[in-house]
Amino acid sequence: MKNFHFTPRLLTDLRSYSKEKFAADAMAGLIVGIVALPLAIAFGIASGVSPEQGIITAIVAGFIISALGGSRVQIGGPTGAFIVIIYGVIQQFGLSGLMIATMIAGVFLIMLGVFRLGTIIKFIPYPIVVGFTSGIAVTIFATQINDLLGMNIEGVPADFIAKWGVYAQHITQVDWLSTLVGILSIVIIALTPKFSKKIPGSLVAIVLMTVIVFLLKEYAGIESVKTIGDKFGEIKARIPELTMPNITWEQVKLLFPTAMVIAVLGAIESLLSATVADGACGDHHDSNQELIGQGVANLCTPLFGGIPATGAIARTMTNINNGGRTPVAGIIHAVVLLAVFLLLMPLAAYIPMACLAGVLVVVSYNMSGWRTFRELMKNPKSDVAVLIITFLLTVIFDLTVAIEVGLLIACLLFMKRMAETTQIKVIADEIDPNKESDIQLHDEEHLIIPEHVEVYEINGPYFFGIANKFEEIMAAMDNHPKIRIIRMRRVPFIDSTGIHNLQNLCNMNRREGTQIVLSGVTPNVYAVLEHAGFCEMLGKENICPNINVALERAAALAKTLEFAK
Numbered sequence: 001m002k003n004f005h006f007t008p009r010l011l012t013d014l015r016s017y018s019k020e021k022f023a024a025d026a027m028a029g030l031i032v033g034i035v036a037l038p039l040a041i042a043f044g045i046a047s048g049v050s051p052e053q054g055i056i057t058a059i060v061a062g063f064i065i066s067a068l069g070g071s072r073v074q075i076g077g078p079t080g081a082f083i084v085i086i087y088g089v090i091q092q093f094g095l096s097g098l099m100i101a102t103m104i105a106g107v108f109l110i111m112l113g114v115f116r117l118g119t120i121i122k123f124i125p126y127p128i129v130v131g132f133t134s135g136i137a138v139t140i141f142a143t144q145i146n147d148l149l150g151m152n153i154e155g156v157p158a159d160f161i162a163k164w165g166v167y168a169q170h171i172t173q174v175d176w177l178s179t180l181v182g183i184l185s186i187v188i189i190a191l192t193p194k195f196s197k198k199i200p201g202s203l204v205a206i207v208l209m210t211v212i213v214f215l216l217k218e219y220a221g222i223e224s225v226k227t228i229g230d231k232f233g234e235i236k237a238r239i240p241e242l243t244m245p246n247i248t249w250e251q252v253k254l255l256f257p258t259a260m261v262i263a264v265l266g267a268i269e270s271l272l273s274a275t276v277a278d279g280a281c282g283d284h285h286d287s288n289q290e291l292i293g294q295g296v297a298n299l300c301t302p303l304f305g306g307i308p309a310t311g312a313i314a315r316t317m318t319n320i321n322n323g324g325r326t327p328v329a330g331i332i333h334a335v336v337l338l339a340v341f342l343l344l345m346p347l348a349a350y351i352p353m354a355c356l357a358g359v360l361v362v363v364s365y366n367m368s369g370w371r372t373f374r375e376l377m378k379n380p381k382s383d384v385a386v387l388i389i390t391f392l393l394t395v396i397f398d399l400t401v402a403i404e405v406g407l408l409i410a411c412l413l414f415m416k417r418m419a420e421t422t423q424i425k426v427i428a429d430e431i432d433p434n435k436e437s438d439i440q441l442h443d444e445e446h447l448i449i450p451e452h453v454e455v456y457e458i459n460g461p462y463f464f465g466i467a468n469k470f471e472e473i474m475a476a477m478d479n480h481p482k483i484r485i486i487r488m489r490r491v492p493f494i495d496s497t498g499i500h501n502l503q504n505l506c507n508m509n510r511r512e513g514t515q516i517v518l519s520g521v522t523p524n525v526y527a528v529l530e531h532a533g534f535c536e537m538l539g540k541e542n543i544c545p546n547i548n549v550a551l552e553r554a555a556a557l558a559k560t561l562e563f564a565k
Contacts, residue, residue, distance in 0.1 A: 007289060008068045010327040021326055028324030029332025032075055035200040035318050036062070036333060037340055039363070041228075041348060042202075042356045043078040044307065046143060047086035049095070050232055051348055052341075053305050054078055056240065059337045061309030064297040066330025070289030071274040073281055075315040075330050076297060080363045081269050082262070082308045084139045085399055088158050089258055097255055099245045099302040104252065104259035109267060109295030118287030121267045127379070127387040128406040129268060130372055135394025135402060137368035140360060148357035150178025152226060160395050175224045177216075178354040181209050185358030198322070202359045209355040228356070229349030237345035240305045261400045262298070262308050270294050270311035280320045314366070382413045415463075422460030424473055447547065452482040453554045455547075459490045462498040462525075480512045483554040487547060489520030499532045506538055515557050518543045519550035 036058050044054020058077035065076030089098045112118060142163055146153050151173045157163050185205040192201030216222040228235065274285040290311075297309055319329050376387050390406035449455055456473075494502075506516050521529070521543055529535050535543060544550040 006292070007286070008293065008327070009070050009072050009286065009289065010067050010331075013072060013326040013328075017326065017328070022328065024323035025326055025329035026332055028319050028322040028329040030336055031198065031322045032315055032319045032324070032329065032333040033336025033340070034203060036075070036077055036312075036315055036337060038200070038202045038206045038356075038359060039312075039315070040078055040337070041351070042359045042363070043080060043083060045228070045231075045353075045356060046080075046083045046140065046360055047078070047307055048090040049086070049307055051228055051235060052240075052345070053307060055337060055341045055345065056304050057301055057306035057309050059334050059341065060301045060304050060306055061297040062337065063331055063334035064300060065270075065293045065309070065311065066327040066334070067293070068289075068296050069293030069311075069327065070286030070291075071277060071311070072283050072285070072326055073277050073316055073319050073324055073329065074270070074274050074285070074290065074311045074327075075319050075333060076270070076294070076309050076311050077315065078307055078309055079269060079312050080140055080360070080367050081133070081136055081265055081310070083143065084136050084394075085258065085262060085265070086307050087143065088398055089255075091158050093255065095305075096245050097251070098307065099243075100247055100251055101255040101259040101262060102298050102302045102306075102308045103245075103247075104255060105262035105266065105308065106295045106297070106299030108260065108263040109291050109298060111295075112263075112267065113288040113291035113295060116288050118267075118271065118291050121264075121271050121287075124264075124268060124407070125383075125386060125410045127376055127383045128390050128403070128410055129272075130369060130376055131387045131390030131406060132265075132394045132399060132402050134368050134370070134373050135391045136399065137364040138391075138395050140364040140367070144357040144360045144364070146357075147226075147353040148179065148182040148361065150175030150182075150224065150226065150354055177222065178225050178352070181213065181225055181352050182354035182358040182361070185209055185355045186361055189359065189362045200318075202362070205358065206351055206355055210351050213352045213355075214350050226353045227349060228351045228353065231353060232349075235346050235349045237342050242303050243305065244303065257400055261403055264403060265399065266294055266298065266308060266310040267291055269313075273311035273313040273316050276313055277316050277320060280317065281325065382417075386410050386413065418461055418463070422458065422462070425457050425459075426454065426473075447551060450483075450551065450555045450558060452558050453485065453551070454481045454483070455485045455487065457487040457490075460492075462488070462491045462494040462501075480514055482513070482558050483515050483517060484509060485517045485519055485547075485550050485554055487519045487550075488525060489522070489546075491522065491525055494525050494528055496532075499529065499534055502529075502534060503537065516542065517550050517554055517557070519547050520545065 037055070040054040040058035041051040042054070044051050044057065047054070062075060062077045065074060069076070086098060089101055093101070112120070139160060142160055143156075145151075145163075145167055146156050151167070151170050152175075153166060153170050153173070156166055188205040188208060189201035192199065192204050210227075213225050213227065216225070270290060271287055274287070274290055278284055294310060301307070301309055315333075319333070324330070373387070373391075377384055379387075386406060386409050389409060390402050393402035393405055502516075509516055516538060518538070526535070526543065529543075542553065544553055
């Protein structure tokens with residue numbers, strides 16, 4: 001927590017705020033609020049909650065993320081990435097379980113920011129991010145087939161394979177008018193940008209399809225196309241009362257893994273969105289402050305019945321493209337949503353479910369990143385393996401398993417690569433000064449290795465992935481010299497396994513009558529060895545600054561051992 005300062009970007013920007021900036025932010029906030037409206041409704045319904053809860057999430061989380069975050073232009077709210085997680089949590093633990101998991105995730109995000117660990121998220125391998133993002137996109141698409149085709153199946157299973165089995169069994173229940181509404185919605189969303197960059201295609205599709213379906217019901221008596229009102233009943237335009245879930249330790253333990261997935265996914269998506277926004281508007285966000293804002297939002301939103309939220313790339317870019325340059329735009333977007341919620345929300349009951357499914361099909365297509373997926377397939381086989389495994393685990397099992405296994409495989413592959421980059425070689429007879437950097441010679445003569453002395457060199461990190469390999473090489477040597485010099489000038493770091501390995505080598509060699517001498521130990525490595533007590537065990541006089549001193553020490557030790565005999 002050293003050097004931590006709680007400084008939301010809003011406070012910084014308000015110091016130099018002006019009427020001109022407010023005018024730009026107001027226009028951007030209005031447009032983003034309109035864009036966010038249909039998405040909030042769609043994400044809420046797709047997640048297994050009511051449309052009101054989707055809107056409430058966009059209002060509360062959108063306001064807090066803009067007010068307390070570390071980005072000037074980030075727009076927060078419900079996103080497609082959370083649909084799969086939320087749906088699964090509600091089916092398994094109910095709404096109360098989702099509230100608790102979201103609040104735990106919020107606390108974890110705040111801790112990441114307070115302890116300045118925002119940069120850690122950047123270490124998650126890109127194939128894992130693409131793999132589970134594409135997997136989520138496929139899963140979202142699968143969840144929309146029921147409404148897109150108007151099947152009206154009750155209790156569709158969460159499991160991906162079982163879901164398609166149910167669809168196949170009810171294929172005769174397809175309502176072709178609902179399907180037409182869904183397809184037309186997709187076409188409208190795809191074509192709208194060619195006529196207008198300002199008006200969101202999803203809003204155009206929802207307005208047109210709602211009007212058409214309303215007229216068909218009122219004047220043609222066609223009732224087959226189901227609407228939000230048919231599924232959820234009356235839409236209540238009121239702010240829900242604050243509700244605190246009954247949290248027990250058993251629930252916390254049970255929901256902790258899910259909460260960590262929500263937190264990790266939220267952190268990745270929000271910081272990715274903020275990074276993309278930086279490139280678009282020439283700014284630089286504070287990742288730790290952004291995580292704190294995201295954490296507070298996820299801690300507070302469930303109290304109003306909301307669902308997990310994070311930074312939304314599409315809405316953030318809409319904000320930037322329409323002139324938003326401070327967090328005030330995000331706050332205005334939340335106010336616009338609140339006004340629409342209180343004044344117009346009952347009209348949402350007339351929106352066709354097939355139209356919302358069409359909106360989410362487009363969201364899943366944009367989210368799939370299939371071009372990036374295709375390009376990554378040309379990468380090394382290890383990266384391709386991580387990509388495909390993460391993708392398949394996300395689709396077939398769930399995101400929790402995908403992230404855990406994907407990270408495990410990525411870590412193992414990274415350690416394998418690190419181990420492969422570390423080389424161990426035996427230097428016999430003499431050392432060529434033209435190939436060395438730590439030899440102090442005035443002439444071009446070679447350094448001669450004294451009799452009964454062996455020189456080994458480690459090039460690369462000395463960690464648990466390589467320590468056993470070095471021990472095996474030493475043990476395989478048939479001869480037992482009096483002195484073994486280990487050159488460590490190119491060892492940038494050593495871990496506890498490496499230290500333990502060195503201690504074992506020293507003990508093993510002592511039993512065989514051989515003395516270990518270290519050469520060229522860097523200050524960082526020396527500090528670690530000294531802290532572990534290794535320097536005292538080996539003797540500081542046997543840790544030499546360069547190979548010249550090490551060879552001199554070896555020669556002196558060899559004479560001493562010979563004299564002792």
